[in-house]
Amino acid sequence: GNSVTQMEGPVTLSEEAFLTINCTYTATGYPSLFWYVQYPGEGLQLLLKATKADDKGSNKGFEATYRKETTSFHLEKGSVQVSDSAVYFCALFSQNTGNQFYFGTGTSLTVIP
Amino acid sequence: DGGITQSPKYLFRKEGQNVTLSCEQNLNHDAMYWYRQDPGQGLRLIYYSQIVNDFQKGDIAEGYSVSREKKESFPLTVTSAQKNPTAFYLCASSIGGGSFNEKLFFGSGTQLSVL
Numbered sequence: 100g101n102s103v104t105q106m107e108g109p110v111t112l113s114e115e116a117f118l119t120i121n122c123t124y125t126a127t128g129y130p131s132l133f134w135y136v137q138y139p140g141e142g143l144q145l146l147l148k149a150t151k152a153d154d155k156g157s158n159k160g161f162e163a164t165y166r167k168e169t170t171s172f173h174l175e176k177g178s179v180q181v182s183d184s185a186v187y188f189c190a191l192f193s194q195n196t197g198n199q200f201y202f203g204t205g206t207s208l209t210v211i212p
Numbered sequence: 213d214g215g216i217t218q219s220p221k222y223l224f225r226k227e228g229q230n231v232t233l234s235c236e237q238n239l240n241h242d243a244m245y246w247y248r249q250d251p252g253q254g255l256r257l258i259y260y261s262q263i264v265n266d267f268q269k270g271d272i273a274e275g276y277s278v279s280r281e282k283k284e285s286f287p288l289t290v291t292s293a294q295k296n297p298t299a300f301y302l303c304a305s306s307i308g309g310g311s312f313n314e315k316l317f318f319g320s321g322t323q324l325s326v327l
Contacts, residue, residue, distance in 0.1 A: 131314060142218075142302055142318035143255075150313075188254065190316075198243070198262065198310040204254035 101126045101196055105189050105203030112179055112210050120174040120206045122163075122189035130191040132156075132165050132172040137186045137205070146174075146187070179210045214239045218303050218319035224327050225290065225297060233288045233322045235303035242308030244286035245316070248272060249300040258301075261286055262308055290324060298326050 106121040147156030152167035257270030275294025
């Protein structure tokens with residue numbers, strides 16, 4: 100079946116530190132991969148996506164590359180800011196199993212000044 | 213502006229009471245979804261609908277019901293059979309049809325608590 104596994108949190112970083120949040124997936128066929136971000140008390144917002152192998156999604160300084168050989172989609176940012184503090188969710192969309200989205204459990208990030 | 217509107221933001225349920233959470237979208241999306249989020253946990257799918265007048269159970273449908281009479285609307289009823297309803301409920305929509313451009317758009321959520 101389809102599933103997404105994310106790095107456990109919480110993660111605490113100092114401002115301007117490098118961020119990596121690991122995400123691996125299990126899926127049949129060729130899923131689309133996403134990172135969503137959730138700020139306290141709000142819904143999820145799409146951060147970036149990639150639809151095929153070797154694609155790189157990027158937005159607001161965040162990047163993630165679709166690696167089919169390692170079934171991974173790790174989120175990275177070179178220099179985090181306090182405003183990046185949020186919960187980050189990795190997700191996949193599979194056409195092969197009823198057009199469903201599958202989410203990881205989320206990773207909480209806190210950036211301290 | 214196009215988007216998804218959930219209401220109310222906060223809702224309180226008394227013992228034995230049914231409550232209904234509203235979700236409206238003006239994105240012209242075919243597919244709509246309800247997720248439940250518990251503190252520190254991921255999203256769990258309650259119900260989803262790929263087209264008007266049709267919907268399917270997700271992973272945790274027991275104690276919930278939905279309807280999809282209009283494309284724009286997908287209300288969720290939390291029935292008295294749901295014994296642990298306190299959670300953050302998220303409604304989402306997507307284009308539908310399983311295209312490569314599929315992505316979820318979320319509402320701002322409803323926090324349901326038991327009195």
